[in-house]
Amino acid sequence: MKDGSGDGETIFVAAARFPGPDRPIRYFALTTADLDALAAKATTAATTGGHIVGRFLGPAVRRWKADLRQAFLSVDQIAELAGTDESTVREWMRSEPTFPLAAFERAHGPLFVREEVGVWLEGGRP
Numbered sequence: 001m002k003d004g005s006g007d008g009e010t011i012f013v014a015a016a017r018f019p020g021p022d023r024p025i026r027y028f029a030l031t032t033a034d035l036d037a038l039a040a041k042a043t044t045a046a047t048t049g050g051h052i053v054g055r056f057l058g059p060a061v062r063r064w065k066a067d068l069r070q071a072f073l074s075v076d077q078i079a080e081l082a083g084t085d086e087s088t089v090r091e092w093m094r095s096e097p098t099f100p101l102a103a104f105e106r107a108h109g110p111l112f113v114r115e116e117v118g119v120w121l122e123g124g125r126p
Contacts, residue, residue: 078112
C-alpha cells in the first residue's frame with residue numbers, strides 16, 4: 001500500500017482475541033518490516049529443521065501482508081478511487097458526518113477501511 005512516506009513503510013494494526021473465557025482483545029502494531037521479518041523467520045524455519053511449519057507459515061504471512069495492504073486506503077488512494085483530489089477528500093473528512101472514521105492515524109495521515117469507504121462512495125457522498 002502506498003502510504004505517502006516514500007520509504008515504503010506501512011503500519012498495520014491487528015486485533016486478536018486468544019482462546020478462553022473473558023480473554024481481552026489485544027492489539028498489535030506491525031510494520032511492513034515486521035511482517036517481512038516474520039516471513040523470513042518462517043522461511044528460515046523451513047531450512048533449519050522446521051520444514052513443515054516454515055513451508056506453511058511463510059506463504060501465510062506473505063498472503064496476510066498482501067491482504068492487510070489491500071484492507072486500508074490512504075487519503076490519496078481515496079481521492080484516486082473517487083476521481084477527485086486530496087483536498088476534496090479532506091473536506092469530506094471535516095464536513096461530512098457520514099464519512100467513515102479513520103481506522104488509525106499515522107504520521108503521514110490516516111488510513112481508512114477500504115470497504116467502509118467503498119460503501120460511502122457508492123451511497124453517501126455529496
